[in-house]
Amino acid sequence: xxxxxxxxxxxxxxxxxxxxxxxxxxxxxxxxxxxxxxxxxxxxxxxxxxxxxxxxxxxxxxxxxxxxxxxxxxxxxxxxxxxxxxxxxxxxxxxxxxxxxxxxxxxxxxxxxxxxxxxxxxxxxxxxxxxxxxxxxxxxxxxxxxxxxxxxxxxxxxxxxxxxx
Amino acid sequence: xxxxxxxxxxxxxxxxxxxxxxxxxxxxxxxxxxxxxxxxxxxxxxxxxxxxxxxxxxxxxxxxxxxxxxxxxxxxxxxxxxxxxxxxxxxxxxxxxxxxxxxxxxxxxxxxxxxxxxxxxxxxxxxxxxxxxxxxxxxxxxxxxxxxxxxxxxxxxxxxxxxxxxxxxxxxxxxxxxxxxxxxxxxxxxxxxxxxxxxxxxxxxxxxxxxxxxxxxxxxxxxxxxxxxxxxxxxxxxxxxxxxxxxxxxxxxxxxxxxxxxxxxxxxxxxxxxxxxxxxxxxxxxxxxxxxxxxxxxxxxxxxxxxxxxxxxxxxxxxxxxxxxxxxxxxxxxxxxxxxxxxxxxxxxxxxxxxxxxxxxxxxxxxxxxxxxxxxxxxxxxxxxxxxxxxxxxxxxxxxxxxxxxxxxxxxxxxxxxxxxxxxxxxxxxxxxxxxxxxxxxxxxxxxxxxxxxxxxxxxxxxxxxxxxxxxxxxxxxxxxxxxxxxxxxxxxxxxxxxxxxxxxxxxxxxxxxxxxxxxxxxxxxxxxxxxxxxxxxxxxxxxxxxxxxxxxxxxxxxxxxxxxxxxxxxxxxxxxxxxxxxxxxxxxxxxxxxxxxxxxxxxxxxxxxxxxxxxxxxxxxxxxxxxxxxxxxxx
Numbered sequence: 001x002x003x004x005x006x007x008x009x010x011x012x013x014x015x016x017x018x019x020x021x022x023x024x025x026x027x028x029x030x031x032x033x034x035x036x037x038x039x040x041x042x043x044x045x046x047x048x049x050x051x052x053x054x055x056x057x058x059x060x061x062x063x064x065x066x067x068x069x070x071x072x073x074x075x076x077x078x079x080x081x082x083x084x085x086x087x088x089x090x091x092x093x094x095x096x097x098x099x100x101x102x103x104x105x106x107x108x109x110x111x112x113x114x115x116x117x118x119x120x121x122x123x124x125x126x127x128x129x130x131x132x133x134x135x136x137x138x139x140x141x142x143x144x145x146x147x148x149x150x151x152x153x154x155x156x157x158x159x160x161x162x163x164x165x
Numbered sequence: 166x167x168x169x170x171x172x173x174x175x176x177x178x179x180x181x182x183x184x185x186x187x188x189x190x191x192x193x194x195x196x197x198x199x200x201x202x203x204x205x206x207x208x209x210x211x212x213x214x215x216x217x218x219x220x221x222x223x224x225x226x227x228x229x230x231x232x233x234x235x236x237x238x239x240x241x242x243x244x245x246x247x248x249x250x251x252x253x254x255x256x257x258x259x260x261x262x263x264x265x266x267x268x269x270x271x272x273x274x275x276x277x278x279x280x281x282x283x284x285x286x287x288x289x290x291x292x293x294x295x296x297x298x299x300x301x302x303x304x305x306x307x308x309x310x311x312x313x314x315x316x317x318x319x320x321x322x323x324x325x326x327x328x329x330x331x332x333x334x335x336x337x338x339x340x341x342x343x344x345x346x347x348x349x350x351x352x353x354x355x356x357x358x359x360x361x362x363x364x365x366x367x368x369x370x371x372x373x374x375x376x377x378x379x380x381x382x383x384x385x386x387x388x389x390x391x392x393x394x395x396x397x398x399x400x401x402x403x404x405x406x407x408x409x410x411x412x413x414x415x416x417x418x419x420x421x422x423x424x425x426x427x428x429x430x431x432x433x434x435x436x437x438x439x440x441x442x443x444x445x446x447x448x449x450x451x452x453x454x455x456x457x458x459x460x461x462x463x464x465x466x467x468x469x470x471x472x473x474x475x476x477x478x479x480x481x482x483x484x485x486x487x488x489x490x491x492x493x494x495x496x497x498x499x500x501x502x503x504x505x506x507x508x509x510x511x512x513x514x515x516x517x518x519x520x521x522x523x524x525x526x527x528x529x530x531x532x533x534x535x536x537x538x539x540x541x542x543x544x545x546x547x548x549x550x551x552x553x554x555x556x557x558x559x560x561x562x563x564x565x566x567x568x569x570x571x572x573x574x575x576x577x578x579x580x581x582x583x584x585x586x587x588x589x590x591x592x593x594x595x596x597x598x599x600x601x602x603x604x605x606x607x608x609x610x611x612x613x614x615x616x617x618x619x620x621x622x623x624x625x626x627x628x629x630x631x632x633x634x635x636x637x638x639x640x641x642x643x644x645x646x647x648x649x650x651x652x653x654x655x656x657x658x659x660x661x662x663x664x665x666x667x668x669x670x671x672x673x674x675x676x677x678x679x680x681x682x683x684x685x686x687x688x689x690x691x692x693x694x695x696x697x698x699x700x701x702x703x704x705x706x707x708x709x710x711x712x713x714x715x716x717x718x719x720x721x722x723x724x725x726x727x728x729x730x731x732x733x734x735x736x737x738x739x740x741x742x743x744x745x746x747x748x749x750x751x752x753x754x755x756x757x758x759x760x761x762x763x764x765x766x767x768x769x770x771x772x773x774x775x776x777x778x779x780x781x782x783x784x785x786x787x788x789x790x791x792x793x794x795x796x797x798x799x800x801x
Binding site: 027028029030031032034035065066069070071072073087088089090092093094125126127128129130131132133134136141143145 | 217218221222254255256257402403404405406407410442443444445480481482483484485486497498499500501502503504518559561562563567568599602633635637641646649653659
């Protein structure tokens with residue numbers, strides 16, 4: 001378990017404190033706080049988990065146990081553009097595994113990793129529910145459907161261009 | 166209306182009367198639309214799907230363009246309504262214009278502009294070329310969309326308001342019938358009356374297991390305790406299933422109403438909806454619905470001024486499939502790792518926070534209002550004797566009409582695939598339907614006339630599941646599909662009990678071995694033995710049902726497993742390790758295109774001479790075959 005450099009700004013720390021204060025009397029609030037914290041920091045570094053454990057008066061191991069149980073919580077930072085390739089059944093039978101390997105090849109990283117420049121990270125997900133457009137992926141909140149391995153590069157280039165503009 | 170003011174039943178009637186015509190026009194589109202249209206100030210209503218499927222194909226841009234174009238053309242007597250899912254997701258974005266019922270499909274902003282200028286203007290006419298072509302007859306006349314094969318055999322009970330009402334407008338929901346059942350329950354029924362009605366209806370849980378809903382409620386009512394809870398399972402985790410999401414996006418109030426009714430029946434005052442965070446649109450609509458219900462006094466203290474208190478909170482999941490299991494879901498609401506608990510004690514006795522709790526899934530809740538209003542007798546007359554009512558399926562995979570369908574129980578798979586689903590695209594052959602997701606099994610082509618209900622599906626080794634139905638064609642390898650589901654369950658196993666944690670892993674290893682061409686004949690016996698242990702000794706349904714995809718494919722497609730093991734052959738051409746690419750010398754013109762494209766330089770040959778693939782070097786990427794202009798490269 002690597003220790004995290006005190007990530008984040010004082011504003012982020014302030015926000016987190018407010019979230020803990022506001023929710024701590026609600027039964028079962030840990031998940032909610034972690035979701036909010038991930039919204040604030042983009043991921044859940046150890047220092048944030050420590051703050052939450054102290055704020056709720058529970059052990060760090062309990063917080064860490066919950067964080068690592070659920071796939072949406074991340075211990076690592078994510079890219080500026082989060083790519084999420086659907087590997088649900090409807091997409092899988094229409095070849096989403098090939099889409100994923102094409103993206104991995106194009107970016108030179110594996111699923112679950114982030115590019116060195118911090119621009120993209122790749123994850124797989126289970127069904128975004130746009131099965132009519134299978135195979136699909138999401139980049140941020142944008143859904144791209146009816147993908148082919150050939151169409152992947154063009155879509156990624158759009159984001160790269162935006163960055164260089 | 167202020168937050169603390171309650172509306173009365175008389176005010177509910179007033180809302181219903183005020184909005185009646187708008188809704189009636191949509192409902193009665195084929196019958197007396199013109200007559201009713203005179204009573205509303207809107208000449209035309211444009212319903213645009215705002216469900217996840219259509220918004221993903223940019224239906225919001227269609228709405229923006231409609232608004233702009235209507236303004237530009239000075240049209241102020243046309244109303245735009247953002248609804249939930251119409252069902253035919255494959256053709257999204259969809260929009261329907263009433264009173265004609267013109268069904269426009271695959272809309273773009275440009276199309277929207279055309280429709281405004283040619284159809285929505287005064288004296289306009291339907292733009293036939295933009296309609297869903299299934300609604301245009303060969304002679305050019307228009308078929309009402311309810312008469313098309315996709316809609317004809319459907320019967321919408323749970324989805325009754327999806328695609329019919331504005332999903333974010335409580336008044337349209339009320340006018341369409343939501344909260345009428347709650348009103349009836351609070352004014353004229355005792356808690357026992359409600360439970361008896363639910364028992365008599367024979368409604369079975371739509372989440373998959375099919376436990377009678379009324380009995381669940383009766384157990385919870387009988388449990389002693391001053392605090393009880395009502396929960397809604399909206400953690401729709403089966404990949405390829407989106408029934409519950411569609412209900413939440415299209416008619417969120419029907420869930421709130423049903424939970425309140427259950428609260429009254431068992432004596433609970435607090436409800437929780439556990440919903441996937443991956444469903445942002447559904448979560449947003451739920452939040453809006455809960456706020457509006459509070460505002461109208463239909464949730465909170467002293468509902469409708471009739472003395473009953475009930476409130477609902479939303480809890481977001483965080484991506485764990487096991488949380489669809491009832492005890493795991495409750496542990497997760499409590500803020501812990503979502504691990505299941507042994508049963509008994511059952512949740513009806515000791516559930517959330519240790520109190521008596523009932524948990525039903527979204528689609529089950531969506532059936533409560535019609536049962537209360539139309540009666541148990543009406544409901545049990547639909548479907549089959551042991552599985553009354555309808556079932557919603559999310560139809561996906563290799564099928565023409567991908568989308569959401571609701572059919573009476575007992576409808577055959579053939580009707581769903583061939584008539585409603587429009588068959589398999591590309592002239593391919595139907596191979597199997599997968600139901601029940603990672604807990605279910607495959608229904609092979611020889612069972613295509615099986616009526617779909619809880620018991621028939623169990624009898625052929627599959628299960629109803631929550632309603633995902635993935636159609637597979639001849640290009641699908643059944644061993645690979647079984648492996649796909651095992652990868653899923655091995656990944657999602659929570660790790661609490663050994664049979665599931667280690668069993669899924671070992672099963673996956675055996676399947677991987679087979680797909681890599683290293684399988685041995687005795688592996689099939691090992692699979693069956695291991696599967697039997699997992700079914701018997703796993704703690705919760707995840708582990709107990711994880712072997713189902715393997716067992717059912719083994720039962721119906723044993724030959725494919727044997728081909729993989731004995732002949733090292735994958736007939737569907739999916740398992741890479743079992744494929745060989747080679748050049749047919751007679752067809753090869755020696756153009757060198759394949760050799761130039763090969764990433765590992767496995768192809769050699771001189772110009773204008775037949776080429777050869779070195780199978781030892783080949784990585785089976787298929788690039789050569791895709792590039793060959795003469796069809797000279799084949800895969801075996």
